[in-house]
Amino acid sequence: MKKGIIGKKIGMTQIFDEVGNVIPVTVIEAGPCVVVQKKTIENDGYQAIQIGFGDMKPHNVNKPQAGHFAKADAAPKRTLKEYRLDDTDAYNLGDIIKADIFAEGDIVDVCGTSKGKGFAGAIKRHGSRSLKASHGTGPVARQAGSMGAASSPSRIYKGKKMAGHLGAETVTVQNLVVVKVDAENNLIAIKGAIPGPKGGIVSITNSVKKA
Numbered sequence: 001m002k003k004g005i006i007g008k009k010i011g012m013t014q015i016f017d018e019v020g021n022v023i024p025v026t027v028i029e030a031g032p033c034v035v036v037q038k039k040t041i042e043n044d045g046y047q048a049i050q051i052g053f054g055d056m057k058p059h060n061v062n063k064p065q066a067g068h069f070a071k072a073d074a075a076p077k078r079t080l081k082e083y084r085l086d087d088t089d090a091y092n093l094g095d096i097i098k099a100d101i102f103a104e105g106d107i108v109d110v111c112g113t114s115k116g117k118g119f120a121g122a123i124k125r126h127g128s129r130s131l132k133a134s135h136g137t138g139p140v141a142r143q144a145g146s147m148g149a150a151s152s153p154s155r156i157y158k159g160k161k162m163a164g165h166l167g168a169e170t171v172t173v174q175n176l177v178v179v180k181v182d183a184e185n186n187l188i189a190i191k192g193a194i195p196g197p198k199g200g201i202v203s204i205t206n207s208v209k210k211a
Contacts, residue, residue: 002083002085002086003083003101003205004083004204004205005051005097005102005203006030006053006081007029007202007203008028008053008054008201008202009028009196009197009198009199009201010026010187010198011027012193015189023179024191024192025190025191026189027187027189028194028202029187030186030188030204031053031096031098032096032186033051033052034072034074034075034077034094034095034096034097035049035051035096035097036052036068036069036071038050038091038093040088047085047086047087047088048082049083049085049088050082051081051082052069053201054079054201056075056076056077058075058076079201099182099186099187100183102181102188102204103178104178104180106178106206107206107210108190108205108206108207109174109175110173110194110195110204111170111172111173111195111205112201113168113170113200114169114195114196115168115195116165118165119163119166120163120165122144123142130142131143144161171196172195174207175209175210176190176192176194177190178190179191188204
């Protein structure tokens with residue numbers, strides 16, 4: 001059964017297994033999330049549930065949003081995300097989804113927003129090769145070099161990898177292993193690194209293509 005939860009990245013640490021091996025993990029505060037809306041084939045053409053994470057102050061919510069949360073008898077939530085499920089009948093409005101929907105050993109995908117790094121050149125942004133730093137190259141060793149042919153086509157093709165804004169985009173890391181689940185404190189420890197800074201919002205789902 002497909003499942004998913006919204007969480008907040010706490011940071012990285014390490015865990016020792018039974019043999020004594022060190023496992024680098026990222027700790028995520030996963031939930032509790034509340035089911036805010038159910039979408040059905042009859043009304044919407046597909047099956048899904050919308051869940052909310054992170055409380056908001058009521059005076060920061062406008063009237064349409066307040067009405068949306070009132071239907072589920074839930075407090076206003078800061079983050080809303082929709083998950084397409086095979087069977088939405090297993091959930092009702094107002095149901096609470098906790099970290100224990102995942103178990104140790106599960107393979108998951110984690111989606112988040114990567115750290116924004118501002119304006120970056122082609123070498124840092126795309127991994128382009130630099131020119132020689134000496135022997136007459138001049139002050140252009142880290143420039144991108146040729147943009148394309150001169151007389152034909154006399155323009156730069158769309159999609160050319162050039163300097164620009166780096167980071168601050170949606171990134172998904174696949175096939176990560178759940179090392180530990182602390183249902184009491186709503187914490188999930190996942191092996192390896194995940195996108196985004198500490199405090200960043202992430203989405204955890206079943207792996208779509210297991211390794």
